[in-house]
Amino acid sequence: MPANRPASEEPRLAVTRPPRVRPRRRVLALALPVPIVGLILLMATGNLLLPLRQVVTIEAKMASKRDFFQDPEVERLLMKHGFRVHITSMGSREIANQDFEGYDVVFPSGQPAADLISRERAESNRPVLLYRPFVSPIVLATYRSYAEALVDADVAEAQPNPGGRPMYYTLEMTPFVKLTEEGRRWSDIDIRGHGVENSNKILAQTSDICESNSAGTYLGLVAFVDNDNDAPDDEKEAARVAQEIKPLLVEQGLPSSERAETYLSPDGQSIAPISVIYEHQFLAHQIRHRAEKGAPDDERVLLYPSTRFVTEPQLVALTGDGARLGELVSEDPELQHRAMELGFRARNGNSGGTTGDELAEFLTRRHIPVPTTSSNDTRAVLPPLPLLEQMIKTVGDCPDRKGDVR
Amino acid sequence: MRRGAVPLMPCLALCLTLMAAVLTACSGDDGDDPVRLRVLASPDLAVLAPLLGELKAETGVDLRLDPRPDAETTAPDRDRYDLAWLSSDRYLRLTARSAVQGLQRTATMTSPVVVGLQPDVARELRAKTPGGRLTWADIADAAATGTVRFGMADPRRSASGLAALVGVATAAAGTGGALRPGDVSCDRLRGFRSGQTLTADTSPALIDTYVDHQDEANALITYESDLLALNASGRLDDRLEVVRPEDGMVLADFPLLLLDAAQRAAYAKVTEWLQRDSVQQEIMRRTLRRPVSATVTRDPQLREPVGNALYFPDQPAVIDTLLADYGDPGRRTASQVVFLLDFSGSMRGARMAALREAFADLSGADATASGKFARFYRGERLTVVRFGGRVLEERTVTVAGPKDLRALADTVARGGYGDSTAVWSALDHGYRTAARELADDPDRAVSLVLMTDGENNAGIAYAEFVRRHKALPAPVRTGVHTYPVHFGDADAAELRRVAARTGGRMVDAADSSPSGPSGPSSLSEAFKEIRGCH
Numbered sequence: 001m002p003a004n005r006p007a008s009e010e011p012r013l014a015v016t017r018p019p020r021v022r023p024r025r026r027v028l029a030l031a032l033p034v035p036i037v038g039l040i041l042l043m044a045t046g047n048l049l050l051p052l053r054q055v056v057t058i059e060a061k062m063a064s065k066r067d068f069f070q071d072p073e074v075e076r077l078l079m080k081h082g083f084r085v086h087i088t089s090m091g092s093r094e095i096a097n098q099d100f101e102g103y104d105v106v107f108p109s110g111q112p113a114a115d116l117i118s119r120e121r122a123e124s125n126r127p128v129l130l131y132r133p134f135v136s137p138i139v140l141a142t143y144r145s146y147a148e149a150l151v152d153a154d155v156a157e158a159q160p161n162p163g164g165r166p167m168y169y170t171l172e173m174t175p176f177v178k179l180t181e182e183g184r185r186w187s188d189i190d191i192r193g194h195g196v197e198n199s200n201k202i203l204a205q206t207s208d209i210c211e212s213n214s215a216g217t218y219l220g221l222v223a224f225v226d227n228d229n230d231a232p233d234d235e236k237e238a239a240r241v242a243q244e245i246k247p248l249l250v251e252q253g254l255p256s257s258e259r260a261e262t263y264l265s266p267d268g269q270s271i272a273p274i275s276v277i278y279e280h281q282f283l284a285h286q287i288r289h290r291a292e293k294g295a296p297d298d299e300r301v302l303l304y305p306s307t308r309f310v311t312e313p314q315l316v317a318l319t320g321d322g323a324r325l326g327e328l329v330s331e332d333p334e335l336q337h338r339a340m341e342l343g344f345r346a347r348n349g350n351s352g353g354t355t356g357d358e359l360a361e362f363l364t365r366r367h368i369p370v371p372t373t374s375s376n377d378t379r380a381v382l383p384p385l386p387l388l389e390q391m392i393k394t395v396g397d398c399p400d401r402k403g404d405v406r
Numbered sequence: 407m408r409r410g411a412v413p414l415m416p417c418l419a420l421c422l423t424l425m426a427a428v429l430t431a432c433s434g435d436d437g438d439d440p441v442r443l444r445v446l447a448s449p450d451l452a453v454l455a456p457l458l459g460e461l462k463a464e465t466g467v468d469l470r471l472d473p474r475p476d477a478e479t480t481a482p483d484r485d486r487y488d489l490a491w492l493s494s495d496r497y498l499r500l501t502a503r504s505a506v507q508g509l510q511r512t513a514t515m516t517s518p519v520v521v522g523l524q525p526d527v528a529r530e531l532r533a534k535t536p537g538g539r540l541t542w543a544d545i546a547d548a549a550a551t552g553t554v555r556f557g558m559a560d561p562r563r564s565a566s567g568l569a570a571l572v573g574v575a576t577a578a579a580g581t582g583g584a585l586r587p588g589d590v591s592c593d594r595l596r597g598f599r600s601g602q603t604l605t606a607d608t609s610p611a612l613i614d615t616y617v618d619h620q621d622e623a624n625a626l627i628t629y630e631s632d633l634l635a636l637n638a639s640g641r642l643d644d645r646l647e648v649v650r651p652e653d654g655m656v657l658a659d660f661p662l663l664l665l666d667a668a669q670r671a672a673y674a675k676v677t678e679w680l681q682r683d684s685v686q687q688e689i690m691r692r693t694l695r696r697p698v699s700a701t702v703t704r705d706p707q708l709r710e711p712v713g714n715a716l717y718f719p720d721q722p723a724v725i726d727t728l729l730a731d732y733g734d735p736g737r738r739t740a741s742q743v744v745f746l747l748d749f750s751g752s753m754r755g756a757r758m759a760a761l762r763e764a765f766a767d768l769s770g771a772d773a774t775a776s777g778k779f780a781r782f783y784r785g786e787r788l789t790v791v792r793f794g795g796r797v798l799e800e801r802t803v804t805v806a807g808p809k810d811l812r813a814l815a816d817t818v819a820r821g822g823y824g825d826s827t828a829v830w831s832a833l834d835h836g837y838r839t840a841a842r843e844l845a846d847d848p849d850r851a852v853s854l855v856l857m858t859d860g861e862n863n864a865g866i867a868y869a870e871f872v873r874r875h876k877a878l879p880a881p882v883r884t885g886v887h888t889y890p891v892h893f894g895d896a897d898a899a900e901l902r903r904v905a906a907r908t909g910g911r912m913v914d915a916a917d918s919s920p921s922g923p924s925g926p927s928s929l930s931e932a933f934k935e936i937r938g939c940h
Contacts, residue, residue: 075509084570088670094508185582197652201582211508253584253717254496256659265700267516267712271657399507 030149062107063092068313088258091211104322114314131315131326134344136280140303145194153189171303204274210398220382238387242394283343441672446487447471449608465675475516478565481505488666494565494658512677515658515695519569522633522646524624541653542577542776549601550783556625557604566609569656577653578779584717593731597783604734636696713788741851742787749792749859750843765932769811780937793832794824795864828865859894
């Protein structure tokens with residue numbers, strides 16, 4: 001088997017035509033002097049899709065969106081199109097922090113890290129192509145007892161579920177953040193009345209704010225709430241808000257990684273009652289649970305922050321093969337359908353307000369409650385990238401990024 | 407990017423008949439290339455060495471474990487190792503952040519740090535606790551009285567020791583949050599620590615030490631997995647009952663870290679293999695650690711709720727202080743408190759009742775969690791000096807049992823009030839006592855508590871006290887701090903001034919009435935607040 005053939009001996013296929021370039025779902029990172037040259041270079045390294053004859057191994061760096069690429073069905077579909085994806089896993093901001101030499105794509109879970117990358121590459125005249133195959137809101141995942149305690153404390157409200165106990169709750173962010181601010185503990189809001197003993201402080205745990213998109217996004221959310229539902233828009237304001245919210249966000253102490261894995265683990269409730277994760281991670285669990293056990297997981301429930309934010313993971317193509325992969329996952333109907341089955345929302349026809357119709361239909365078919373959004377909910381806005389970066393560094397005491405001039 | 411071209415016909419033939427795994431290999435994976443990786447390992451991981459042959463056979467990756475006692479506390483040498491496999495990387499994340507920041511990290515199994523108690527001790531402790539649900543405070547209380555004598559790994563060297571120390575210190579602070587520097591400014595763990603009779607540099611060494619010295623300890627603080635495995639080993643006279651303290655635990659997740667980014671393909675294979683249910687099952691069988699996989703059926707012993715995880719401090723200064731205060735578990739130094747108590751006439755009645763109550767609380771009557779941590783403990787040296795216009799009586803005990811605490815209570819209970827208040831003469835006397843004790847035992851930590859309810863109206867003046875204080879030998883002058891307790895009509899400004907001069911801190915107990923029918927008085931709270939300050 002010619003498995004270890006050195007690269008130089010690989011038969012090269014002639015490029016007969018460049019990958020189709022359509023403007024939809026694709027953003028050319030910057031309108032700069034040389035993007036055309038870069039684009040041509042990207043195209044020149046592209047190859048034809050030749051299933052079975054030619055399997056391209058894509059080297060990829062990603063964070064939570066590896067859930068998609070590691071799904072066996074997605075792996076099968078990609079293989080059908082001649083792709084295999086090798087994943088290096090790390091936090092989104094950390095992806096932007098490290099070198100991407102030797103990688104075809106990087107796939108941070110949100111826009112800020114992707115912006116950092118495309119800005120940097122553009123500055124070095126190596127522009128990238130960006131693809132946004134799907135979106136997913138940031139949510140606070142918790143357990144029944146904790147959600148009900150928050151309801152009793154008038155901080156959360158259950159979304160009615162005709163078929164049984166509620167699976168979704170709306171969490172009023174202002175009073176919730178205030179609980180943390182006042183140092184209130186779970187025992188103070190009678191968690192014992194819900195059958196659980198816990199005298200830890202009430203807060204939502206995030207992964208490392210210096211490394212992860214979900215944690216940085218949650219910071220943006222708390223900042224928005226703290227700043228009277230407005231994103232800080234100058235350095236002075238950002239500095240003030242960062243100082244104000246820092247005590248709330250560092251109260252959890254040393255952060256642990258892999259929030260979703262911890263949340264879904266059997267000991268999850270003991271380890272962290274509330275975890276900041278993405279909606280797709282929760283829905284994927286419920287879809288799987290329903291398929292395997294015949295009913296959704298009744299103990300794990302979701303808190304939708306009243307101030308909502310929908311994250312847009314961006315696949316950053318660094319090579320021609322990367323661009324072909326980005327194109328494929330954004331356009332291929334089978335892969336798009338599978339993304340929905342994994343709990344992602346389609347990007348088009350859904351700018352963050354309501355569940356995509358397709359996802360809603362799918363959940364209904366599987367007898368899984370469909371989350372609803374209230375028209376009262378506020379849509380949060382993240383501060384501009386440099387300010388968000390500044391706030392992340394202040395709150396997380398993060399080490400300087402590579403290439404930082406200051 | 408790598409491309410593997412595959413001859414069409416043989417591959418098609420193969421693919422039609424073989425399974426998906428073969429398809430993967432056949433379509434260009436370079437997985438057959440044997441890779442040898444050097445792994446810096448905690449000694450806790452050595453138990454998994456027998457599994458690694460299977461890993462090599464199934465993935466082609468040969469892990470060479472190098473178990474090192476200092477793996478968890480020393481920044482890994484990236485020239486020597488490709489991976490690090492630790493019981494916990496928290497110590498490194500706090501003390502060597504740049505060395506571990508941004509590394510690929512995969513949790514491989516979990517185990518909480520809990521307490522194993524010999525059955526008779528467990529029974530005794532549970533009988534005293536409502537609902538029989540034990541806390542770290544109960545363990546500290548029992549350690550202070552000598553009921554619990556425990557073994558624990560050295561927190562300066564081992565992750566399990568550090569996790570235990572952080573767990574018990576977080577419980578002692580009682581804030582429900584991660585420890586902040588202010589929470590550890592006074593050492594609240596002296597009582598707890600007085601119960602430690604065994605130690606070791608690593609968790610596996612601790613287990614061996616305990617097995618060899620079962621008569622010297624009746625409790626063991628370490629990973630749940632180690633306790634369960636020890637119980638199953640047949641090496642014990644008495645099996646240990648696993649107690650998961652109600653006030654929380656610290657969880658180890660045995661992360662595998664990728665040190666050399668060039669080995670990421672092999673790393674991916676290893677982590678994928680380790681997370682397979684069959685492998686997780688085998689790890690659980692061998693180690694009794696909890697699987698990270700949600701789909702593995704757990705050993706019945708591992709179905710108990712793990713207990714609430716405590717927030718782990720993120721400030722290196724907190725860890726530094728905790729470790730410095732905890733000191734060398736193998737070499738304990740005694741500490742001594744000299745209480746200088748105002749017995750002038752104005753203390754008669756309610757104030758004296760409050761003082762006696764405060765001493766009773768510190769002798770074990772205070773059933774709150776903070777009271778259990780703050781209480782007097784075995785081996786502690788306590789001096790009570792009663793003063794009025796002059797020193798009326800001085801009594802010193804080294805606590806060995808209840809009778810010593812009774813002797814102390816008797817001294818405080820005696821009347822014999824003075825007519826005036828010689829605050830500075832009394833403090834000067836306290837420093838001379840401290841100097842004498844330090845001359846006997848230079849390692850001893852001595853502090854002074856000065857409780858007064860009035861202004862100085864007899865004996866030497868403040869200026870004279872300062873002059874004498876300046877003339878003290880350096881270790882006494884700088885090492886012995888005064889913690890004034892402001893009570894009644896005492897002059898707060900003066901007390902604050904003397905605290906600042908000697909390196910101590912004043913606490914206020916100005917309200918002399920008890921705070922409630924059952925709650926400790928403000929004087930009792932004030933004494934508690936400065937316990938362990940040094």
